[in-house]
Amino acid sequence: MKLSYRKGRVALAATSLMLSVMGTAAMADTPSWCGPKKATLALLDGFGGNSWRLVTTASGKAEAALCPSITDYQYADGQGNTQKAISDIKSFAAKGTSAIVVFGDSGPAVLPALKAAHAAGSVVVPYRVNVGGEAGKDYTKFIGSSFKDDGVNWGNWIKGILPNGGNVLFLSGPAGNSQGLDELAGMKTVLNAKYVFINPTPFDVTNWDPSLTQQVLSAEIAKNKKIDVIVSDFGPSLVGALPVFKKFNRSIPALATSDGNSLGCFWKDNAKDNPSFKLFTVATGNDNVRLAVRWAVASATGGVLPTEKIFKAPVFEDSVSGKPSAVQCRHDLPGSIYLSAVMSGDDQAKAVNK
Amino acid sequence: MKMPRFVVAKGFVTVLISTWILIAICFAFAPSSVAPGALSGSLPFAAILAIVGLGQMLVVQQGGFDLSIAGGVSLAVVIATHYPAGDSAYLLPAILIAYACAALVGVLNGLLVGFVRLNAIVATIGMNALIYGGVFAVSGGVPRITTPLLAAIAGGDTFGVGHAVYFALALLLVVTFVMKKTVYGRRFEAVGANPLAAASIGLNVRLHQMMAYVLAQLLFCTAGLLIAGITSQPTAFQGDSLLLPSVAVVVLGGTSLLGGRGFPISTLIAAFFLNQLSQFAFAVGVPYSAQTIIQALALGFGIAIYSIHLPSTTKEIIKMSNWEDENEVIVS
Numbered sequence: 162m163k164l165s166y167r168k169g170r171v172a173l174a175a176t177s178l179m180l181s182v183m184g185t186a187a188m189a190d191t192p193s194w195c196g197p198k199k200a201t202l203a204l205l206d207g208f209g210g211n212s213w214r215l216v217t218t219a220s221g222k223a224e225a226a227l228c229p230s231i232t233d234y235q236y237a238d239g240q241g242n243t244q245k246a247i248s249d250i251k252s253f254a255a256k257g258t259s260a261i262v263v264f265g266d267s268g269p270a271v272l273p274a275l276k277a278a279h280a281a282g283s284v285v286v287p288y289r290v291n292v293g294g295e296a297g298k299d300y301t302k303f304i305g306s307s308f309k310d311d312g313v314n315w316g317n318w319i320k321g322i323l324p325n326g327g328n329v330l331f332l333s334g335p336a337g338n339s340q341g342l343d344e345l346a347g348m349k350t351v352l353n354a355k356y357v358f359i360n361p362t363p364f365d366v367t368n369w370d371p372s373l374t375q376q377v378l379s380a381e382i383a384k385n386k387k388i389d390v391i392v393s394d395f396g397p398s399l400v401g402a403l404p405v406f407k408k409f410n411r412s413i414p415a416l417a418t419s420d421g422n423s424l425g426c427f428w429k430d431n432a433k434d435n436p437s438f439k440l441f442t443v444a445t446g447n448d449n450v451r452l453a454v455r456w457a458v459a460s461a462t463g464g465v466l467p468t469e470k471i472f473k474a475p476v477f478e479d480s481v482s483g484k485p486s487a488v489q490c491r492h493d494l495p496g497s498i499y500l501s502a503v504m505s506g507d508d509q510a511k512a513v514n515k
Numbered sequence: 516m517k518m519p520r521f522v523v524a525k526g527f528v529t530v531l532i533s534t535w536i537l538i539a540i541c542f543a544f545a546p547s548s549v550a551p552g553a554l555s556g557s558l559p560f561a562a563i564l565a566i567v568g569l570g571q572m573l574v575v576q577q578g579g580f581d582l583s584i585a586g587g588v589s590l591a592v593v594i595a596t597h598y599p600a601g602d603s604a605y606l607l608p609a610i611l612i613a614y615a616c617a618a619l620v621g622v623l624n625g626l627l628v629g630f631v632r633l634n635a636i637v638a639t640i641g642m643n644a645l646i647y648g649g650v651f652a653v654s655g656g657v658p659r660i661t662t663p664l665l666a667a668i669a670g671g672d673t674f675g676v677g678h679a680v681y682f683a684l685a686l687l688l689v690v691t692f693v694m695k696k697t698v699y700g701r702r703f704e705a706v707g708a709n710p711l712a713a714a715s716i717g718l719n720v721r722l723h724q725m726m727a728y729v730l731a732q733l734l735f736c737t738a739g740l741l742i743a744g745i746t747s748q749p750t751a752f753q754g755d756s757l758l759l760p761s762v763a764v765v766v767l768g769g770t771s772l773l774g775g776r777g778f779p780i781s782t783l784i785a786a787f788f789l790n791q792l793s794q795f796a797f798a799v800g801v802p803y804s805a806q807t808i809i810q811a812l813a814l815g816f817g818i819a820i821y822s823i824h825l826p827s828t829t830k831e832i833i834k835m836s837n838w839e840d841e842n843e844v845i846v847s
Contacts, residue, residue, distance in 0.1 A: 215655075361802050376793070
């Protein structure tokens with residue numbers, strides 16, 4: 162009951178936002194990627210159950226609303242169930258939806274459904290998770306995210322703060338996840354042998370679970386007398402774990418990671434007591450969906466195709482140089498929002514909160 | 516048959532010796548895993564495992580299983596983090612709501628298993644799905660930050676030891692006292708050991724079985740509240756990873772899966788053992804696949820030591836061969 166109420170409210174807010182944006186857009190210039198042909202759009206999520214996904218979904222919706230040629234916008238959540246994700250794709254294709262943007266969490270498992278939808282005449286744009294196949298043949302375009310680029314950004318920052326080398330501890334998600342491997346490859350292009358990775362190769366497995374992260378981190382701290390910098394691809398999951406350093410009477414080391422409001426606020430609250438706690442973040446990448454929506458809308462409405470073909474997460478916060486931004490914290494907003502996203506913090510809070 | 520006056524449970528001796536051996540191995544090969552800082556970081560998680568282990572033990576004593584532990588723990592986590600939404604003033608009502616929900620789930624489980632006589636595994640898996648519906652209704656699957664008060668109560672430490680450890684020790688005392696020293700506890704064990712005999716002397720078997728599920732859920736709820744305090748931004752599925760370990764510590768602690776006597780202290784030590792084992796694997800720094808294999812092997816080894824009793828097993832084999840000989844005589 163509560164859930165449907167919340168959904169209703171979000172839908173209402175989004176519709177009013179869409180209407181008002183559409184109203185002003187008619188007067189203002191429509192973006193170049195929005196062509197004159199009328200089209201319908203569906204955003205299909207493989208798993209919609211965390212705050213990152215909620216913000217991403219709201220971002221996708223806001224981007225679609227910029228184009229008045231989109232007459233209908235739909236969203237479906239695969240709920241982490243591959244079967245449902247596949248049937249969502251098929252049913253939207255069967256309904257004749259002109260453009261489908263897919264977060265293919267199940268990877269190549271959804272490829273046959275994407276192929277079928279593409280063959281049936283829909284514009285199909287998978288994004289972020291590689292689904293295999295070939296652009297142009299199996300689907301229209303894949304809008305990936307450059308995790309290697311994140312690794313390069315982290316590596317360059319680490320070189321800046323530790324010019325003489327040091328010990329690096331790298332934490333990522335489930336064993337063997339390609340995101341972590343790409344990030345490591347990116348870091349390796351910048352960091353030479355002076356920088357020692359003290360975690361088991363390729364990275365410490367945390368499953369992105371805060372409680373496992375906490376256990377892994379306390380084991381690593383006990384084992385390693387000297388940790389100069391921690392690299393993690395999910396910053397907010399470290400907030401519960403970093404206080405472990407205090408139990409060892411050690412200062413929190415430098416941290417290169419992705420952003421999150423809870424992390425920014427944690428830094429603000431703890432930087433004074435931990436002299437070596439420097440923070441560097443790349444954007445968590447909620448706006449990956451915006452690029453995917455632009456491609457889908459441009460292809461379906463006859464607009465100008467965007468020049469970018471891959472989403473590069475911009476550098477967000479740097480506590481050392483303050484560029485492009487100093488560390489940000491909004492104590493008045495939920496910890497689970499991402500201030501790096503284009504969508505304003507307040508709008509994200511509305512999307513995330515009941 | 517003569518019985519010694521003072522009998523130490525075999526499960527207790529086994530788990531204690533295994534734990535000492537593990538600690539010795541830790542000191543020899545991975546001293547960092549037994550450093551004071553590492554222990555203070557990992558003991559709260561051992562304490563949580565011990566608490567869910569005690570809950571699971573009560574159900575196993577009645578010959579059942581409570582697989583709704585994953586949902587039960589997760590529900591407590593999301594109620595404790597979503598209802599107050601960071602405001603410590605709402606923490607007390609949130610905790611009361613969490614316990615009320617846990618008691619309700621426990622009663623439903625107990626009714627299904629004790630009175631409707633459904634298979635415990637089937638009933639509690641179904642209940643787990645139902646609780647997860649509740650978890651989604653409360654949270655939408657989205658994590659929320661813990662209130663500062665809960666973080667201080669559950670995640671804080673006194674004398675360098677995390678509060679969760681004190682909670683686990685206190686609950687151990689309560690469970691041990693009630694089970695071993697009160698009339699209710701003795702009856703509870705008697706019902707678990709032999710429901711038919713218990714019924715024939717006039718004990719209410721179904722009520723005792725139901726109470727096992729209620730008490731278990733209350734303990735799961737406590738564990739969930741502690742997790743909510745210890746991890747600052749817990750996910751909505753925090754209970755999932757506790758399902759198998761909760762059964763493992765009960766078995767390692769020596770409680771028979773057929774029901775009967777429970778061994779609370781052994782269960783607590785087994786929780787420490789399992790937790791220390793994963794700390795050892797982390798500290799050795801082997802790849803993740805090897806960590807998993809080490810844990811599985813040690814667990815299998817622990818259970819094997821406990822289940823195979825060499826002298827009696829040999830006797831059994833001799834007896835069986837004699838029995839076959841006798842049968843052959845009869846046939847011929």
